[in-house]
Amino acid sequence: MEIILIVLVVAAVALLVLRSKKNSAAAAETALADAKxxxxxxxxxxxxxxxxxxxxxxxxxxxxxxxxxxxIAAGSQIDQATTPEQARLAKQTALxxxxxxxxxxxxxxxxxxxxxxxxxxxxxxxxxTEDRKVDFEGREIAASPDxxxxxxxxxxxxxxxxxxxPAGWYSEPWWRPALVAGAWGMGSMFLFSAMFxxxxxxxxxxxxxxxxxxxGSDGGSGEDMGGDTDFGAMxxxxxxxxxxxxxxxx
Numbered sequence: 001m002e003i004i005l006i007v008l009v010v011a012a013v014a015l016l017v018l019r020s021k022k023n024s025a026a027a028a029e030t031a032l033a034d035a036k037x038x039x040x041x042x043x044x045x046x047x048x049x050x051x052x053x054x055x056x057x058x059x060x061x062x063x064x065x066x067x068x069x070x071x072i073a074a075g076s077q078i079d080q081a082t083t084p085e086q087a088r089l090a091k092q093t094a095l096x097x098x099x100x101x102x103x104x105x106x107x108x109x110x111x112x113x114x115x116x117x118x119x120x121x122x123x124x125x126x127x128x129t130e131d132r133k134v135d136f137e138g139r140e141i142a143a144s145p146d147x148x149x150x151x152x153x154x155x156x157x158x159x160x161x162x163x164x165x166p167a168g169w170y171s172e173p174w175w176r177p178a179l180v181a182g183a184w185g186m187g188s189m190f191l192f193s194a195m196f197x198x199x200x201x202x203x204x205x206x207x208x209x210x211x212x213x214x215x216g217s218d219g220g221s222g223e224d225m226g227g228d229t230d231f232g233a234m235x236x237x238x239x240x241x242x243x244x245x246x247x248x249x250x
Contacts, residue, residue, distance in 0.1 A: 039081075042074075042095055043075060050064065050101070056108050060104040064104045067098075070096050071094070092120055099167075106147070119157075122158050125166050125206055127166050127168055128144060128166050128168025130200070131145075132195055133171075134195050141174050141191070143170050148169070161184055189209045193208065
């Protein structure tokens with residue numbers, strides 16, 4: 001009798017464990033499906049804008065080119081997503097692309113369209129509020145709150161290789177080497193300080209170069225695209241994955 005009772009108890013426990021696993025798997029599948037559906041809404045919105053707009057000047061053409069790259073990257077990310085977090089990162093990439101679309105529309109004097117949800121690290125990074133130019137490594141780098149032939153490269157704001165880069169228009173995508181290498185060069189602290197120090201709209205931490213790497217060195221720590229990262233936000237992303245690390249791909 002005792003043996004039969006033990007067998008029944010073991011069988012009941014096994015049934016409960018099996019049922020719990022099935023419920024967990026079903027919940028995970030539902031969460032992934034919901035996250036993918038949410039991401040696809042932003043991706044489809046971005047795709048529609050990319051294919052319906054044509055730039056009329058250098059800033060708008062560059063912004064639309066960046067938006068197109070984000071669209072391709074987001075589509076690739078969502079197709080490969082196997083977790084809700086990966087789907088969320090695909091959405092972040094699409095949202096970044098929508099900010100490029102908004103920038104292109106503004107550059108062409110068009111209505112910017114509806115508001116866009118914030119992207120990782122954007123609020124902390126701040127935004128360019130006045131014209132600045134600095135000499136850095138033998139070249140002049142300019143920043144402006146407005147597009148122009150001198151500042152045709154837009155960045156929507158966010159974290160690049162662990163550091164916040166303010167939203168604004170720049171003479172060149174000076175953050176690109178950090179996106180590619182995953183770390184900032186030795187002179188980057190000077191660039192941040194000279195470019196953003198004392199600028200309204202840019203937090204002091206950003207002007208100081210933002211976060212250091214894990215070892216406290218001058219190199220950024222490449223962040224997880226999920227919290228405050230930025231490869232949800234990489235610039236000029238084409239062949240590289242925008243998710244899972246700093247906002248993106250080149």
